[in-house]
Amino acid sequence: MSEKKPLWQTLPIAGILLEPKSSLKYKTGDWRGPFTPKINQEKCTKCLLCWIYCPDGAIERVGDGVRINLDYCKGCGICVSECPVKAITMERL
Amino acid sequence: MAKVIGLTGDEAVAYAIKQCNVDVVAAYPITPQTVIVEAFSEYVFNGEVDTEFVCVESEHSAMSACVGASLTGARVFTATASQGLALMHEILYIASSLRCPIVMGVVNRALSAPINIHGDHSDMMGSRDCGWIQIYAENVQEAYDWTIQAFKIAEDKEVLLPVTVNLDGFILSHSIEGIKVLEDEDVASFLPPREPVYTIDPNNPITVGALALPNYYFEFKVQQDHALRNSFKAMGKVFSEYEELSGRKYDVLHTYGMEDAEIALICLGSTAGTARYVAKRLREKGVKVGVLKPWVYRPFPEKEIVEAVKEVKALAVMDRACSFGAPYAPLGSDIASILYKSGLDIPVVNYVYGLGGRDVSPLDLEAVVNEILEVAKTGEIKEHLKFLGVR
Ligand code: SF4
Ligand code: SF4
Numbered sequence: 001m002s003e004k005k006p007l008w009q010t011l012p013i014a015g016i017l018l019e020p021k022s023s024l025k026y027k028t029g030d031w032r033g034p035f036t037p038k039i040n041q042e043k044c045t046k047c048l049l050c051w052i053y054c055p056d057g058a059i060e061r062v063g064d065g066v067r068i069n070l071d072y073c074k075g076c077g078i079c080v081s082e083c084p085v086k087a088i089t090m091e092r093l
Numbered sequence: 094m095a096k097v098i099g100l101t102g103d104e105a106v107a108y109a110i111k112q113c114n115v116d117v118v119a120a121y122p123i124t125p126q127t128v129i130v131e132a133f134s135e136y137v138f139n140g141e142v143d144t145e146f147v148c149v150e151s152e153h154s155a156m157s158a159c160v161g162a163s164l165t166g167a168r169v170f171t172a173t174a175s176q177g178l179a180l181m182h183e184i185l186y187i188a189s190s191l192r193c194p195i196v197m198g199v200v201n202r203a204l205s206a207p208i209n210i211h212g213d214h215s216d217m218m219g220s221r222d223c224g225w226i227q228i229y230a231e232n233v234q235e236a237y238d239w240t241i242q243a244f245k246i247a248e249d250k251e252v253l254l255p256v257t258v259n260l261d262g263f264i265l266s267h268s269i270e271g272i273k274v275l276e277d278e279d280v281a282s283f284l285p286p287r288e289p290v291y292t293i294d295p296n297n298p299i300t301v302g303a304l305a306l307p308n309y310y311f312e313f314k315v316q317q318d319h320a321l322r323n324s325f326k327a328m329g330k331v332f333s334e335y336e337e338l339s340g341r342k343y344d345v346l347h348t349y350g351m352e353d354a355e356i357a358l359i360c361l362g363s364t365a366g367t368a369r370y371v372a373k374r375l376r377e378k379g380v381k382v383g384v385l386k387p388w389v390y391r392p393f394p395e396k397e398i399v400e401a402v403k404e405v406k407a408l409a410v411m412d413r414a415c416s417f418g419a420p421y422a423p424l425g426s427d428i429a430s431i432l433y434k435s436g437l438d439i440p441v442v443n444y445v446y447g448l449g450g451r452d453v454s455p456l457d458l459e460a461v462v463n464e465i466l467e468v469a470k471t472g473e474i475k476e477h478l479k480f481l482g483v484r
Contacts, residue, residue: 008312008319013253014192015313016291017300 028056032075035090037068043087050079050088095273095340102233102265103128105272106172106198106258109240111136112280116167116287119147119158123177124210125262126200130172152177156184163193164301166289168244172198174262176205178216182223188255189224190317191301194247194287195255197225198240201362201413202262203449211450212262214361218414218423224317226256226324227391229361231347233270236260238341239388241280242331248287249327254320259390261363263450275339283338322392345394347386350376351401354383356465359398359428360411361390364446364453368411371458382462393427399435406469407440409461411481413447421478440468446481457482 012018039050044065051059051066058073059066068079080088100108106129110118118137120130137146145162149155155171163169173181178199188195199217203209217227226246230236236258243256260266275283291299305313328345336342349369351357358368365386372382385401387394402408412422421429425443432439444461447453461481468474 005308006312008315011309011312011316013291013313013316013320014190014301015303015305015309017303018291020298020300022300023303 027071029058029069029071029073032070032073034092035075035077036070036093037073037075037077037079037088038091039066039068040087040089041065043085045085045087047084049082049084053078053082096276097271097273099269099271100233100237101128101267101269102230102236102260103200103267104132105233105237105270106240106260107132107136108274109237110170111142112275112277113170113241113244113284114168114281114286115142115144115170117145117147117159117162117169118171119149119155119162119169120171121149121152121155121173121177123152123174125202125212125266126172126174126177126198128266129198129200152180153184156181156188159195160184160188160191160193163188163195164191164293166287166292168248168287169193169195170197171195172200174200175202175210175216178220179204182220185220185223185225185255187302190313192253192317192320193255194244194253196240196243196247197255197257198236199257199259200262200266201259209449210262212264212413213448213450214259214412214414214423215448217257217259218416221391221423224254224321225391226252226254226321226389227259228256228389229259229387230265231363231365231386233265233268234272234341235388236265237272237274238335238339238343241275241284242335242343244284245331245334246324246328249324249331250288250290252320252324252327253290254317254324259362264363273339273341279338283334324392325394328389343388344397345387345389346397346401347388348383348401349385350381350383351385353381354405355381356407356409356462356469357383357385357402357405358409358411358458358461358465359385359387359424361387361413361424364411364413367453367455368458371455371462374455375459375462380462380466390424393431395431395434398428399431399437402432402439403435403437405439407442407465409465410441410443411461412443412445415445415448425478440472440474442468442474442476443478444481445478451482453482
C-alpha cells in the first residue's frame, strides 16, 4: 500500500470519474482473504457453470475452458461449491 | 420606478422562478408550499415559460428527478415543506455530494406527530447537516430576492452546491405583500443560462455516483465542506451585483442596532421583523437592544456574528425548532460554539419558541428582552434553555 493517493484538493469533485471503463483499474482481488480458488484443469469438463456463477466475473473463458483472473477474484468460494465435478478447490496461498 | 405587485410568499417564489429561465421543475405538492408549484404550473400551462414540469409521485422522487436533471446541466428548481423535506432527506445528501446546484423553496412547517400544518423550522433544522446552503427569508420581498440570487450562488463554479430558500409557512407563504419585482430582461442579464462544469452526456461518458471506500470517501467529504465554507466568496459577488440591479443589499447577516447594543436577540426568518419592532420601541425608552438575523444559516456566518456581538453583555438566541435532548436548540448550539471558539464569555439564553406555528407576539419578545437585561445585569443564567410561551 505504498502507492501515493491524490489529496482532496486534486481529486475531481463529487467522486466523478472522467474516464470511461475505469472500473477495470479497480483491482478488487486485493479484498481476497488467505484462500484462493484453483482449477484442476484435468478434472474440468468445461461446463462453464463457474463462469456463470462467479459474482465478480473473475472467471474468464480461454478457448473452450476457463481461468480465474485473480486481479478480480474476491475469494468467495462460490465457484468451488457450484462446480459439479469438484474441479475447483480453495488453497491457502 | 420599480414595478410593485401584491403577491403571497409562495406566489413571489413562483414569480421569481418564472423569471429565472429554469429548465426543469420536479415537485410534489404539500401545504404550505403547494401554491408555489401550483402558480408555476399555470405559467407552464399558459406557455409563459418553456420549463419541463415533472409531476412526480413523492418528494423522494421529486428530489431524485432534480438530481438527474441537474446532472445533465439543467437549471433546476423544486419546493417542499415539512414531511416532504423529511422524505427527501436521503436525496438531499446526494444532491449536495454530487454537487448539483439545485434551488429549493422550503416553506417551513412543523413535523408530525401530531399533524400540524403551521410554521416552524423543525423541517429544515432536521436536515441542516445535508450540505446545502441554507438561507432564511424574513418577508415576501426577501423570498423573491433570495430565490433569484440563490441560482447565481449555487451555480458559481467555485460553489456548485444546492441552496434552500426558507420562508415561514403561512406567515410568509400565504400573506400578501406589495413587493418590488425586477424586469424579466434584468433577471435574464443577471442570471445567464447555467454553464455546467461536468455533465452526463452519452457522447462524452463520465461516471457519477460511483463507489468510494475508506481510501477515497473522506476526501470527497472534505471537498464538500470546503466548498460550502468557501461559498461566502461567491455570495459577496452576487450580493453586490444584485444590489446594483435592484437597489436592495443583501448579506450573510443582517444587524439592527448593534453599534451600541447592550443585549441582543438572534433569530431566523420572519420573527426578525417582530424582534426589530420590539427593539425599536424599547430603544425609544432608552433600552439598548440589538437584533441579529443570520440570512445565511449554512455556511454559518461565524466571523460576522462574533464581530457584531462582541460588546454585548447578554444574548437571547431564538430557535423555532427543538433539538430533543441536546444541550441547546440548533441555533443556540451554533452560537454557543462560536462564542467558545472566539473566547467571548457572553451569557446566552436559548429560547425555543413558536413550535407548530404558535404565535410569538411583541409582548413575548419584550418579556425575553427583560429577562436578558436581568442576565446582563447579574451575569447569572437561571435556565440555559427555555420554552417560550408553553403552558
Ligand atoms: S472465489 Fe468467488 S470471486 Fe473468486 S472466482 Fe470463485 S466465485 Fe469468483
Ligand atoms: S464449474 Fe467446474 S467443471 Fe465447470 S467449467 Fe468451472 S471448473 Fe470446469
